[in-house]
Structure formats: structure tokens, C-alpha cells
Amino acid sequence: DGGITQSPKYLFRKEGQNVTLSCEQNLNHDAMYWYRQDPGQGLRLIYYSQIVNDFQKGDIAEGYSVSREKKESFPLTVTSAQKNPTAFYLCASSLAGSFYNEQFFGPGTRLTVL
Amino acid sequence: GIQVEQSPPDLILQEGANSTLRCNFSDSVNNLQWFHQNPWGQLINLFYIPSGTKQNGRLSATTVATERYSLLYISSSQTTDSGVYFCAVPPYGGSQGNLIFGKGTKLSVKP
Numbered sequence: 640d641g642g643i644t645q646s647p648k649y650l651f652r653k654e655g656q657n658v659t660l661s662c663e664q665n666l667n668h669d670a671m672y673w674y675r676q677d678p679g680q681g682l683r684l685i686y687y688s689q690i691v692n693d694f695q696k697g698d699i700a701e702g703y704s705v706s707r708e709k710k711e712s713f714p715l716t717v718t719s720a721q722k723n724p725t726a727f728y729l730c731a732s733s734l735a736g737s738f739y740n741e742q743f744f745g746p747g748t749r750l751t752v753l
Numbered sequence: 754g755i756q757v758e759q760s761p762p763d764l765i766l767q768e769g770a771n772s773t774l775r776c777n778f779s780d781s782v783n784n785l786q787w788f789h790q791n792p793w794g795q796l797i798n799l800f801y802i803p804s805g806t807k808q809n810g811r812l813s814a815t816t817v818a819t820e821r822y823s824l825l826y827i828s829s830s831q832t833t834d835s836g837v838y839f840c841a842v843p844p845y846g847g848s849q850g851n852l853i854f855g856k857g858t859k860l861s862v863k864p
Contacts, residue, residue, distance in 0.1 A: 672851055676794075681757075681839060681854030697851065727794055742786065742841075742852055744796040 642666070643745035645730050650750045652717070652724065660715045660748045662730030669735045671713035672742070675699060676727040685728075688713055689735070717750060725752045755780045755844050759855035766830050766862050774825040774858045776840035783843060785816050786852065787825050790837040799825070799838075830862045 643664045652658045664671065670689050674682035684697030688707040702721025707713055713732075717724045728748045733740040756779040766772055776785070784803040788796045800807050800814040802823065807814055811830075816823040827834055837859050841852035 679856070681856045682841075682852075683854075684851045687851050729794075729796065741784075741798065741801040743798060744788075747794045747796075749794070 643730060643732055643743060645728075645745040645748050647748060648746070650748055652750060652752050654752060655719045657716055657718050658750065660717070660728055660730075660750070662713045662715065662745060663711055664713075664730075664732045664745075665711060666732055666734075666743065667710075668732035668743075669710070670733045670740070671707070672731040672733075673697075673703070673705065673713070673715045674729045674731065676729060676747075682729060685715065724750055726750060755782070755842060755853055757840060757842060757853055757855035759838075759840060759858050761858060762856065763859045764861070766860065768830060768832060768862055768864050770830050770862075771826070771828045772830060772860070774827070774838055774860075776823040776825070776855055778821050778823075778840075778842050780821070782818060782821075785823050786841050787814055787823070788839045788841065789834075790839060790857070792836060796839070827860075830860075832862045832864055835860055835862045 646661045672687040673685040676682050683699050685703050686705045688694035694705050704716045730745040731742045733742045758777045760775045787799040790796050802814050802816045804816050804818045811828045813826045837857040839857045841854045
């Protein structure tokens with residue numbers, strides 16, 4: 640059945656390491672998004688992509704990178720330049736990158752820096 | 754940019770009680786979504802409601818876009834309703850489709 644998957648569910652990173660979070664969708668959605676959630680807070684946009692091979696920075700892109708080589712996949716790399724990466728990361732998608740389109744979310748990845 | 758404020762921040766109910774959650778936004782919006790975040794972190798879509806009223810079982814939502822607020826009603830609450838409820842809107846004039854989230858209302862339903 641259709642949906643958005645994220646892996647891994649939990650991820651532990653040592654200081655100075657880069658890690659990549661996976662996000663895959665089989666909803667045939669054009670647009671995909673990465674959000675970060677800190678405890679007791681709402682979600683904040685990291686990066687978004689409206690079509691393959693194109694992506695834009697969100698509000699808190701520093702220390703993160705993405706790629707969009709396939710419509711179904713939008714991986715997020717948390718680099719060593721991200722000063723406070725411990726957070727809950729949520730991937731989302733929508734039919735198109737328009738404010739008229741309902742957005743759906745994956746189950747999330749909890750990243751902890753040791 | 755657009756501001757989204759939710760109230761109350763915390764709400765404790767006895768099972769069976771009704772509740773109203775409020776979402777105020779500072780600018781005109783083209784759509785609004787309500788989500789329920791369960792204890793495992795999953796965001797579940799409740800309503801996509803740019804205006805008007807919608808109902809889904811014990812839940813209903815009303816958005817009055819001209820007055821810049823939306824209400825989420827939960828009737829006959831159950832322990833499984835516990836979690837955090839978020840409203841989210843796109844930034845006004847934005848065309849990229851991302852959402853601006855409020856800080857949420859944390860609901861605890863006691864048996």
C-alpha cells in the first residue's frame with residue numbers, strides 16, 4: 640500500500656560524522672520535504688524539492704544537504720557542520736509543490752549525537 | 754513571516770469529555786491542515802480545511818479564514834486521542850508547498 644517510509648527509525652552519530660537519513664515514497668508525489676522537530680516544538684523546514692534534480696533551502700538548511708535523483712527518493716545528509724543535530728527528522732510529500740496540496744508525513748527518524 | 758499560535762498549550766481531560774483546540778494565524782492562508790502526533794512521533798493527517806467545516810467521526814474542524822482562526826473539536830474523548838495536535842499553514846504568497854507549524858497542543862486523556 641502507498642505511503643512514505645523513513646529509515647532508520649533510530650540513528651546514533653558520533654561527533655564529526657556525516658550520516659544520511661533515507662526517505663522513500665510510492666505515492667507518485669512530485670514534491671518532498673524535510674522537517675526537523677525539537678522537543679516541545681513544532682516542525683521547521685530544512686529542505687524541499689518540487690521536482691527531480693531540483694531542491695531549495697528551507698529555514699534551517701545550514702549543516703544539511705540533500706539530493707533528488709529519483710522522484711521516489713529524497714535522502715537527507717546531516718553533516719559534521721550541523722552544530723546541534725540531535726532531533727526528530729520527518730520527511731513529507733505532496734502531490735505538487737503548491738500550497739493547495741495536502742502534505743503527508745513519514746514515521747520519522749530520531750537522531751542522537753553521542 | 755506568518756505566525757501560527759495554538760492554544761491551550763496543554764490540556765488534560767477525563768475520558769468522555771469534549772474539548773476545543775484553537776489555531777490562530779497572522780495572515781491570509783490558502784490552506785490549513787490539522788495533524789495528530791501520536792506518542793511514537795507519527796504525524797497523522799486529520800483535516801485539510803482551508804475554510805468551512807468538516808467532520809470525521811468524533812472529530813470536526815472549522816476554519817474561518819477571514820478571521821484567521823481554526824478550531825478542532827474532539828467529542829467523547831478517548832485515551833487514544835492523547836498526543837500533540839498541530840495546525841499548519843503555508844506561508845502567504847509562498848508557492849513551494851511547505852507548511853509553517855504552530856507549537857502544538859499536548860492533550861492527555863485520563864481513563
